[in-house]
Amino acid sequence: MSTESRATMRVGGEVTPRPGLPVRAILLTASCGCAMTVLDTNIVAIVLPAIAHDLGARFADVEWVISTYVLCFASLLLPAGAIADRYGRRRVFLGGIAVFAIASLWCGLSSTAAMLSVARALQGVGAACLLAPALAIIGHTFHDEGERAKAWAIWGGMMGLTMVLAPILGGAIAFLLGWRWAFFVNLPICLALASAVVWFIDESRDAAARALDPAGIVFFAAAMFGITWGLINGQAHGWSSAPALTGFGGGVASLGVFLAVEARQPRPMLDLSLFRVPRFIGAVIAMFSYAAASQVMASLLPLYLQNGLGRAPLEAGFAMLPFALAMLIMPQAGRWLGRFLTSPQLLVLGLVLVSLGDLMIGLAARGQHGPAVLVGMLVLGSGGGLMNGETQKGIMGSVARDRAGMASGISTTARFSGILMGFATLSAIVAVVGRSSLLAGACATAAALCDRSRIFAEAVIAGDVPLAISGLPPDVRQAALDLAHTGYAAGFSAAVITASGIALASAVLVAFLMRPTPSLNETAAAPAANR
Incomplete structure (x- = not known):
């Protein structure tokens, strides 16, 4: 039976053929699930300035819109894979699609930056439950070395093509529809993807899947969150401020506990x-x-x-x-x-x-x-x-x-x-250096700009340039706009x-x-x- 006319099903460690389902459809369905995570990240990057302006967000708020998504995504990839292996890859895949769709709707309806960040965190949970089982489905569908290499090549091509198209799609959405549609567009995609999963992908699981590691999951996520919290609050409130020191201290302590826990586990989440x-x-x-x-x-x-x-x-x-x-x-x-x-x-x-x-x-x-x-x-x-x-x-x-x-x-x-x-660290550098450049340049540009230099600097760093120059005298606006661009660039x-x-x-x-x-x-x- 050719690979074009059969699909494999692995239950309890056994592989059985299921006639009638082309494995290429399985590959494309799983690859689309992976591509969703890249599409969302890159589209949102384009519309961040529009989000900042519409929601009146500070730079720290803008950072959290990206960071909460990646934080939950990165923290839950390993446990999501273990859950999918144990309880069923198709089941977790469908659950991830549902969570991602609900979170996308919540993101699009958010009225504050804090609400959007919480919704983005839920979206990161859904993304982890998309990516982990999708990768496992591809790995367990293609067993021949040559077929597997071709499958991963197609998967890589789709991920790369998504990276090319996502910024353009994000720009078009922001220009034609507004930033909320950067999230609403996920809803029909999720519906089509769920239909494809139901139609093309059989349930599979691994009877020998490793047990979950709750302590490892919690302390790894806490370490990532603490360090991110320290970096974002450090640039906003000062590196010696209580929020920054609490974040760094909690993150480092959680990392130490995580390593100690993993070293004593018989089957750890991370084998040291x-x-x-x-x-x-x-x-x-x-x-x-x-x-x-x-x-x-x-x-x-x-x-x-x-x-x-x-x-x-x-x-x-x-x-x-x-x-x-x-x-x-x-x-x-x-x-x-x-x-x-x-x-x-x-x-x-x-x-x-x-x-x-x-x-x-x-x-x-x-x-x-x-x-x-x-x-x-x-x-x-x-x-x-x-x-x-x-x-x-x-x-x-x-x-x-x-x-x-x-x-x-x-x-x-x-x-x-x-x-x-990388995002948290480099964004902190953008904020600290850019803010310093803008504050120094504001008073050297015009008295009217000097009087509101801090508001001006914070708005520019957050990406809300229209707010930064609003209310300024007409003869100062162009100089202020030039300073906004050069200060952010610094x-x-x-x-x-x-x-x-x-x-x-x-x-x-x-x-x-x-x-x-x-x-x-x-x-x-x-x-x-x-x-």
Whole structure:
């Protein structure tokens, strides 16, 4: 029976064929579930300034709109996978679609920034329950090595295409319909996706699925939340303020408890013994740094294009194309380069390109050179695209085959943890440096602007430039608008140059940790997949 005319069902660890369902339909359905999570993240990044203006949000509020979603997403990926394996992948997939749809409706109806952030947190829960079972469904449908490679290639192509289309779609929605439709558009998509799941995907589960780890789930989420809370409140209230210190202290303490709990678990959510292998550590660092210095720019670049260069949302969406297209095309180039370079060498090359791209963007943003920013985005996207598939391969090739499931979960968690920590850290730099530049420039520009310098600076950093210049005398408005753009650009430049340094330092670490070693013990523990 050909793969085009059958689907597999795994119940209790047994695989049985079910005639009549094409596996390509299963692949496309599961891939669409994964693409939903990327689509939502990148569309929302385009409409953030409109959200800030409509809801009167401060910069910290804007940060939480992104951070609560990624926080719940990253924290729940590992447990969502375990729940899906234990209780049924199709069931959890459908549950994730339902939660995502309800949360999207709530997001679109939100009347305050706080309400929107809570709804986004629920949306992150739904996204985790979309992605984890969808990946498992693909993995358990395709068993032949060649078929599986083709399946993941199609999956990667769909994810890349989503990244290309999402900014343009977000810009069109903001221009034609308003920001609320960035969330309402999910409702018909979720309905169609749920119908496809019911029609094409059979229930499957794993009788040997690991037990849930409630303590691990709680303390990992608490660690991520605490550190994020500290970063967001640090830029808003001061790094020595009570909210910032409480967040950092609670986050670090929770991380310590999490590591202690996992070390004593017979079947932990995170197997710490994997981190005894330097090659594995290097691959995880590469994934985290790729996400924190490259993938996070899918959220930060649209803000700069609108708040720093003054582009309209639709213009900003199209201006993201150099970054998005490079991310789509370069994985193919990476497969060709894999004939000549080892996996660690490709990871180092990708990180160096990411560092160079970030540096080019940061320097161009400081001088407000729009075309040079686009060239930097092309270089950045090339490095990110080169790493996009190679990071997963590097992690999976650094562990024994029987630990592949755990390694895959760590890989995905490292990616989204990197996005969360990268966004929170770099956004804090944007706010601190940008605010300082705006406050200094306000009084040097005009007395009328000096009198309301703090309100002006806070509105610009939040992305609400119309509010920042409203009420100013007509002869001051153009100078204030120019200052708003250059001040935001100063903060963004500092953040992206910091990301460049992170990527370069990570390249050095990865090159050291993943260097060829003659150690037989390590070779046995981590069979290499150099190519």
